[in-house]
Amino acid sequence: MSGDSTKKTIIVALGVCLVCSVLVSSAAVALNSIQEDNKRIDKLKNILEAGDLYTDKGSIEKTYKDKIEGIIIELKTGEVLPEEKHSEKLNVATFNIEEMADDAEYGVDIPADEDIAGIKSKPKYMPVYEVKNKDEVEKYIFPIYGKGLWSTLYGFIAIDKDLKTIRGITFYQHGETPGLGGEVDNPKWKASWNGKKAFGENNEVKINILKGKVDPSDSNSEFKVDGLSGATITTRGVDNFVKYWLGEHGYGPFIENLRQEGNQHE
Ligand SMILES: Cc1cc2nc3c(=O)[nH]c(=O)nc-3n(C[C@H](O)[C@H](O)[C@H](O)COP(=O)(O)O)c2cc1C
Numbered sequence: 170m171s172g173d174s175t176k177k178t179i180i181v182a183l184g185v186c187l188v189c190s191v192l193v194s195s196a197a198v199a200l201n202s203i204q205e206d207n208k209r210i211d212k213l214k215n216i217l218e219a220g221d222l223y224t225d226k227g228s229i230e231k232t233y234k235d236k237i238e239g240i241i242i243e244l245k246t247g248e249v250l251p252e253e254k255h256s257e258k259l260n261v262a263t264f265n266i267e268e269m270a271d272d273a274e275y276g277v278d279i280p281a282d283e284d285i286a287g288i289k290s291k292p293k294y295m296p297v298y299e300v301k302n303k304d305e306v307e308k309y310i311f312p313i314y315g316k317g318l319w320s321t322l323y324g325f326i327a328i329d330k331d332l333k334t335i336r337g338i339t340f341y342q343h344g345e346t347p348g349l350g351g352e353v354d355n356p357k358w359k360a361s362w363n364g365k366k367a368f369g370e371n372n373e374v375k376i377n378i379l380k381g382k383v384d385p386s387d388s389n390s391e392f393k394v395d396g397l398s399g400a401t402i403t404t405r406g407v408d409n410f411v412k413y414w415l416g417e418h419g420y421g422p423f424i425e426n427l428r429q430e431g432n433q434h435e
Pocket residue numbers: 318319345346347349350351397398399400401402403404
């Protein structure tokens with residue numbers, strides 16, 4: 170091969186690489202907003218599923234708008250942030266848990282001995298989604314997240330207006346193994362949470378995910394959920410972070426305020 174044709178081959182190869190890289194990066198930029206929008210819609214779908222409101226793909230935004238009212242609460246006090254104090258970051262529609270947990274102003278480190286969810290830091294404020302029927306709240310849907318085996322799982326848990334009964338659980342983001350930890354997405358397993366009691370007689374967090382199956386004759390079975398077989402680590406993770414978020418360092422103060430105020434916040 171002459172030196173001239175080697176040069177031509179390299180120029181053509183470089184040209185093809187350049188054209189391809191421009192095409193791939195333009196596609197990535199052009200599709201980015203679509204991907205972001207799909208992620209947003211998927212999150213709304215999960216909120217609706219947790220609240221047992223999801224019917225079909227076409228009506229996600231309408232059902233969300235008609236049925237859900239998003240509020241922002243301060244975790245420490247459990248108080249609802251008045252709307253006039255909402256801002257670009259403290260905004261239900263765009264609230265980004267991961268960014269807020271790491272934010273210098275809005276994030277807070279979790280002491281290691283409290284961190285049963287394995288998340289190291291959390292936002293000081295969190296969005297809560299109220300399922301409304303006319304003016305009455307029927308359920309509260311709380312964002313939850315924490316470590317499994319391979320990943321941090323992000324999802325929602327719905328609590329009935331009786332402030333005791335679990336009405337649903339969903340996960341919209343995780344990296345657990347399909348068929349093992351990924352069974353957190355199994356509709357049958359998720360449905361098994363509906364009707365379980367999150368809190369005991371003295372309002373202590375009492376829900377427990379077992380290693381194995383719940384014995385239906387157990388008088389405490391209403392506080393117990395089946396573990397996922399072959400996925401003890403993911404199961405333990407979900408058990409821990411559900412307890413964390415429903416407890417005193419999570420939504421506990423907000424739920425306690427609701428109990429005091431007869432299920433009505435100001
Ligand atoms: C490739 C691979 C992927 C796994 N993925 C998970 C997982 O997502 N969640 C999990 O808890 N365990 C997973 N495991 C199993 C854990 O290593 C561990 O054996 C299991 O959690 C024990 O559960 P068991 O006591 O119910 O058998 C995986 C194992 C292998 C080999």
